[in-house]
Amino acid sequence: xxxGVWYHASEGDDAGMKKTTLYLPEDLQLSLKHAAKRLKKSxxxxxxxxxxxxxxxxxxxxPTSIGMVEGDxxxxxxxxxxFLRDAYRRELEAMQRRIEEDRAQRESQ
Numbered sequence: 001x002x003x004g005v006w007y008h009a010s011e012g013d014d015a016g017m018k019k020t021t022l023y024l025p026e027d028l029q030l031s032l033k034h035a036a037k038r039l040k041k042s043x044x045x046x047x048x049x050x051x052x053x054x055x056x057x058x059x060x061x062x063p064t065s066i067g068m069v070e071g072d073x074x075x076x077x078x079x080x081x082x083f084l085r086d087a088y089r090r091e092l093e094a095m096q097r098r099i100e101e102d103r104a105q106r107e108s109q
Contacts, residue, residue, distance in 0.1 A: 032047070056092075
């Protein structure tokens, strides 16, 4: 199970992405426009980065239990927390790598 949010563009700025509409107060939209110009990024990139950071910060709480797991018979209730912690850490690290790779790709363009 993945916690967080990620995106990937393979061709062009919007490839592989879903379109959505945001309603922003005028002052927030103006700030976004100025930030995009100052940072030399598109408004959509700034929104994706901000939303990704927000969702990582406000991710669902750590699971307190799990269902059935296939394995070699060594997994039991004594190591559930370690299993979940490691799985959660791996998922978070993978998501952070994807974000950094996307940022690096955009900076190289």
